[in-house]
Amino acid sequence: MKLDEIQKRLLQEVADLHEVPEGAYNIRSNSQSAGRRSTANIEIVSKEDVSGLEIRIKPGTKRESVHIPVVMTESGLKEVVYNDFFIGENSDVVIVAGCGIDNCGNQDSEHDGIHRFYVGKGARVRYVEKHYGSGEGKGKRILNPGTEVHMDEDSYMEMEMVQIKGVDDTVRTTTADLKAGAKLVVRERLMTHGEQNAVSTYAVELNGDNASADVVSRSVARDHSFQKFDAKIVGNAACNGHTECDSIIMDQGRILAVPGLEANHVDASLFHEAAIGKIAGEQLIKLMTLGLTEAEAEEQIINGFLR
Amino acid sequence: MLELKNISFQVDDEGKGKEIIRDVSITVPESKLIVVTGPNGGGKSTLARLIAGIEKPTGGRIFFSGEDITEKTVTERARMGIAYAFQQPVRFKGIRVLDLIRIAAGKTLSVADACEYLSSVGLCARDYVDREVNASLSGGELKRIEIATVLARHAKLSVFDEPEAGIDLWSFRNLIDVFRRMRETIEKGSILIISHQERILNIADEIIVIKDGNVDRQGPKEAVYPFLNAGLVAMDALECEGHIRAMGQGGAQA
Ligand SMILES: Nc1ncnc2c1ncn2[C@@H]1O[C@H](COP(=O)(O)OP(=O)(O)OP(=O)(O)O)[C@@H](O)[C@H]1O
Numbered sequence: 001m002k003l004d005e006i007q008k009r010l011l012q013e014v015a016d017l018h019e020v021p022e023g024a025y026n027i028r029s030n031s032q033s034a035g036r037r038s039t040a041n042i043e044i045v046s047k048e049d050v051s052g053l054e055i056r057i058k059p060g061t062k063r064e065s066v067h068i069p070v071v072m073t074e075s076g077l078k079e080v081v082y083n084d085f086f087i088g089e090n091s092d093v094v095i096v097a098g099c100g101i102d103n104c105g106n107q108d109s110e111h112d113g114i115h116r117f118y119v120g121k122g123a124r125v126r127y128v129e130k131h132y133g134s135g136e137g138k139g140k141r142i143l144n145p146g147t148e149v150h151m152d153e154d155s156y157m158e159m160e161m162v163q164i165k166g167v168d169d170t171v172r173t174t175t176a177d178l179k180a181g182a183k184l185v186v187r188e189r190l191m192t193h194g195e196q197n198a199v200s201t202y203a204v205e206l207n208g209d210n211a212s213a214d215v216v217s218r219s220v221a222r223d224h225s226f227q228k229f230d231a232k233i234v235g236n237a238a239c240n241g242h243t244e245c246d247s248i249i250m251d252q253g254r255i256l257a258v259p260g261l262e263a264n265h266v267d268a269s270l271f272h273e274a275a276i277g278k279i280a281g282e283q284l285i286k287l288m289t290l291g292l293t294e295a296e297a298e299e300q301i302i303n304g305f306l307r
Numbered sequence: 308m309l310e311l312k313n314i315s316f317q318v319d320d321e322g323k324g325k326e327i328i329r330d331v332s333i334t335v336p337e338s339k340l341i342v343v344t345g346p347n348g349g350g351k352s353t354l355a356r357l358i359a360g361i362e363k364p365t366g367g368r369i370f371f372s373g374e375d376i377t378e379k380t381v382t383e384r385a386r387m388g389i390a391y392a393f394q395q396p397v398r399f400k401g402i403r404v405l406d407l408i409r410i411a412a413g414k415t416l417s418v419a420d421a422c423e424y425l426s427s428v429g430l431c432a433r434d435y436v437d438r439e440v441n442a443s444l445s446g447g448e449l450k451r452i453e454i455a456t457v458l459a460r461h462a463k464l465s466v467f468d469e470p471e472a473g474i475d476l477w478s479f480r481n482l483i484d485v486f487r488r489m490r491e492t493i494e495k496g497s498i499l500i501i502s503h504q505e506r507i508l509n510i511a512d513e514i515i516v517i518k519d520g521n522v523d524r525q526g527p528k529e530a531v532y533p534f535l536n537a538g539l540v541a542m543d544a545l546e547c548e549g550h551i552r553a554m555g556q557g558g559a560q561a
């Protein structure tokens with residue numbers, strides 16, 4: 001696998017990878033596959049009609065991982081990639097995706113990853129997706145992830161989505177439908193700077209008894225950036241749904257939180273929480289009495305908040 | 308070591324100036340343990356906030372180690388060696404106990420060293436170092452962590468605002484030892500404790516009674532203690548009298 005230093009740095013940022021990962025992987029670099037490995041239980045094949053992968057995980061596969069990071073370093077690339085995950089019944093796996101864009105040119109670079117998950121009965125998935133941008137060019141770094149999750153009975157999926165730095169424009173759309181006993185947990189961490197724009201939309205349908213969803217976003221909007229968090233949960237059975245948007249605004253940052261709950265069943269129990277505000281003054285003062293400057297205190301508070 | 312000279316503090320209360328601290332002059336000498344006590348709302352916490360620099364006095368000067376610090380910021384005073392354990396500790400989302408103790412110590416303490424501070428306030432360190440200093444901690448746990456962070460600072464002047472509040476009896480006994488040890492180990496360090504607790508008053512070199520924003524009485528505990536007791540008895544009697552009178556009035560109206 002040949003990757004230059006910038007590509008290696010991006011890989012480290014988005015997938016904590018220093019070397020070729022263990023288990024199954026596919027590394028996509030500037031629209032080409034830079035390396036791939038399938039294992040006995042996890043098969044990765046290229047799609048024939050469109051750009052993207054099919055990842056098939058055999059039923060009962062335990063404690064295995066799949067890494068599918070994407071790095072882009074050529075300015076002006078624009079790609080749409082479709083990845084489908086078929087996660088076999090009763091398997092227990094970790095999937096690490098993520099995209100790093102380094103754009104030093106003047107043309108926009110854009111990666112739109114469309115991920116579809118078919119989570120089999122009783123399967124457990126931990127999905128980690130990190131987005132990162134760098135480069136001094138005028139060209140924007142744009143990421144528009146679309147995620148579709150279909151969860152069969154008693155399956156469990158935990159999604160950790162992180163975008164802390166350097167992505168200029170994001171529209172994230174996540175939809176999920178859950179059958180009886182399935183559980184979806186989403187933890188989103190977002191920080192925007194400069195003139196960045198980030199929109200995150202969730203639509204979760206709880207269709208079976210005892211299905212549950214917990215969607216929590218923690219975010220920080222600095223400078224002139226703008227964020228929109230739009231989370232909707234629909235309860236069509238005896239189910240539990242919770243959404244939470246907990247945000248800090250700084251400078252001229254703006255945040256719009258649009259919670260939506262729809263209960264179509266008398267035993268659906270849904271609730272949401274949203275709190276937006278600047279850093280609490282007493283938190284700053286406390287850390288300053290420990291010897292930090294105001295700027296250092298701010299940094300500690302935000303680092304903790306987005307941990 | 309610390310000297311407040313004619314300190315006043317006024318706040319704007321619906322257009323009118325309200326004096327919370329009135330011409331207070333006190334000295335905290337080197338290597339001494341001073342306890343400040345007095346009725347609720349008397350101005351004790353305000354005094355502590357003025358010392359830490361969280362509030363700026365509207366009159367008077369503050370000196371620390373011979374330097375006029377009246378215009379110095381909270382950070383500058385902290386770096387000069389003033390530490391302050393809040394009456395109501397602050398909670399943080401995501402910041403761990405270990406992070407807070409490290410910030411307080413001003414260096415990358417080992418986990419073992421950080422645990423020492425937690426143990427000395429009676430917390431089983433292993434259970435707490437990785438906990439977040441957030442709403443999940445109980446009031447007493449949070450209060451003890453607050454005290455531990457001030458211990459970690461090894462400051463020349465440590466101010467504790469009602470450290471006993473919410474702390475169970477067993478830990479309270481240890482706390483007294485912690486203050487005693489602190490006085491012995493920090494060279495030329497002084498401690499100022501705001502407290503209503505007899506056992507803390509008992510270890511004081513000097514007691515200052517703050518009432519209505521003023522120093523009501525000040526001196527070695529032997530001199531102040533009798534007045535405190537007498538004051539308490541008198542206050543009880545007054546309250547009782549008022550209560551009876553109120554009841555009488557209520558009865559008449561009915
Ligand atoms: N910023 C402020 N604005 C208006 N009033 C204030 C302000 N800060 C303090 N006060 C008032 O000043 C008085 C002194 O408050 P302080 O907190 O210093 O009392 P305390 O002696 O610490 O009381 P306690 O024993 O209950 O802790 C109180 O009546 C309080 O309501």
Ligand SMILES: [Mg+2]
Nearest residue numbers: 351352353394
């Ligand atoms: Mg007080």
